[in-house]
Amino acid sequence: MLKISQKGINMPESPIRKLVPYAEAAKKRGTTVYHLNIGQPDIKTPEVALDAIRNYDETTIEYSHSAGNVSYREKLAKYYNNIDIPVTSDDILITTGGSEAILFALNTCCDEGDEIIIPEPFYANYNGFATAAGVKVVPITSTIENDFALPPIEEFDKLITPKTRAIVICNPNNPTGYLYSKEELQQLKELVLKHNLYLFSDEVYREFCYGGHTHFSAMQLEGLENHVILFDSVSKRYSECGIRIGALVTRNKEVIKTALKFGQARLCPPGLGQVAAEASLDTPKEYFDEVYNEYISRRDFMVSALNKMEGVYCPEPKGAFYTVVKLPIDNSDRFAQWLLEDFSYEGQTVMVAPASGFYATEGLGQNEVRIAYVLKNEDLEKAMKVLEEALKVYPGRKL
Template identity: 55%
Template sequence: MPVVSHKGKAMPESPIRKLAPFAEKAVKEGKHIFHLNIGQPDIKTPIEALHAIRNNNIEVLAYSHSAGFESFRKKLAGYYAKHDITISSDDILVTTGGSEALIFTMGSITDPGDEIIVPEPFYANYYSFSTQSNIKVIPVISKLEDGFALPKISEFEKLISEKTKAILICNPGNPTGYLYSKEEIKQLAALAKKYDLFLISDEVYREFVYDDSQHYSILQERTLDDHAIIVDSVSKRYSMCGARIGCLVSKNKSVIETAMKFAQARLSPPTIAQIASEAALEAPESYYKETVKKYKERRDTLITELNKIEGVKVATPKGAFYCIAELPVKDADHFAQWMLDKFDLNNQTVMLAPASGFYSSPDQGKNQVRIAYVLNTKDLKKSAEIIKFALKKYNNQ
């Protein structure tokens, strides 16, 4: 009998979606689930994007250019200019989601056996994409007690070898919500230049920063042009997860030219979704302000309620819409499954993402969960109440 590949066997399950069968079973049993496991915003998509789809009179749904529509890329360059990032449309490659931008990046800058250094916990698919690319993730651990701040640069230097090709960060972070400071970005930039590495920054949550904080992009570092690669997406910014449109941005011409070959191999990003994404760039500034205001209120509500639960520890995120919470349990995977399979409070329960799947280091994050605060404040309060009662019952068994 033919067998699947070792690479296929090594592909990790999604910590965000692996509990879906238990959730489906719970729904069939009549339970209502509060979904805190996945970053699916309930914020409305900009009306400009929806109108662009509804009012379009396309008669032939044709391919676009492999790099994406030039009109879209020019508007994206204008968007970045508003964020003090000076690039041209030729520095942008439109991709099928930020996921494809990451896959193209890894394919363009690494060979099998190469290594990239990533602060962990990290977005789970970084590990999946690296497995797909036959490269190795080398983790440098950030800690909850430090608010998941950037580890000391000396910790990165210890891990650099002749196989190291890049450092990858998410800013603001998924799953931690940590926002790297300007000084931390400068430290990473200096390290990338010192060892001639690429610095990749996943900046899909750029707008979502709180407490008067400011996002600082790696492409604002003027001396980093040859080293910097940005991964971006419309999914969270415009609540358009289903559009699957992202982009790879770099002023390194060799990177763009190489990634273009991967882009040509998949032909083109989806046409209708590009039309919607281009139109979304016309959304007024008030759209961002209202969205950030809502997420800040949700963050404050969730952190306040979690801090009321005995034994729970949580770092206050400064960006994105996630936090990592440490629970008074030994196995958060088992607890999260148990909440769906064996527990309810007035026929309601909560779905969480076990945080162990956001680490590549063995035995890390076993008692942690990632929580996405994408629900309204009333539902977040109810969810925290359910978690409180669930923990009490679980630990008394």
């Protein structure tokens, strides 16, 4: 028998995608499945991006620079400067999605066995990237009772060891929708300086902040110029998940220089994806106004519908397009699978992401699921009705 690597065995399954076979089986039975499990917006990609692909007239699709096309990096630097993030094109490394930016940062800043501290629940793939890089995730728990606000800084301090290399935040947060305030980031700044750590800031949902709340970037923290590494992506901002274009942004010259070695090893980021991403920077403001209003409408409807259900609590997300919801259930993995295997209401069911997969601490998230409000209101309304009916008859219901 050939042997599988221990790293491969340790690689966690995606809580978002592992239930796909059950969803496919449900669809084959004729059941309509409302996908609340994955952050795939149904928002139209900007026309300028689609036109750039349609009108691509080069006779050869060539390799780009390993750091990404110069024209795109220069244009992207202007975008950042316009939102008070002062960087140059030399501070930007274009990556294959935000995922590669995270992996490059881990491999650049951490050695095998080093540790990173992440408030949980967190984007589940951080676990996978850390496993691939041989890095240990040290979780610090935020709670739904506090709407998933940043845990006390003193608790972070207790977790720091000689192996700690970075603190990782996602702002606005996936999966909770929480938006970290400037004050919370200032607290992290002091901790980072005190222990000479990196601060990894995943800001791919920057444009999606609601209710008068504004985004404050970790790149705007004075005195952390060499400490902050920003992860970005066009996937959600322009509804372009499939073009796989992200970015690693930092003013730390040594980090960029070293990360570029990993960039050279994979040759270059996607060529056509960069063409679309560069064109997307010309997206008119009206596009974002429309998208913003659409997500506000979806969020408000969903939060209201969920909190009207018996035994359910849904915090109001301040950003992104996700929320973690507390349900009267015994086990979120079992519930999510039951919805797809054993339940339907008027020929419909819903697919949710078990929140247990967004925690690193064993046993947490058993009565929570992540819901992505990426469907139009008409479908969200049907999905909420299906979920309400499912909770009434679920065998593992708890009140």
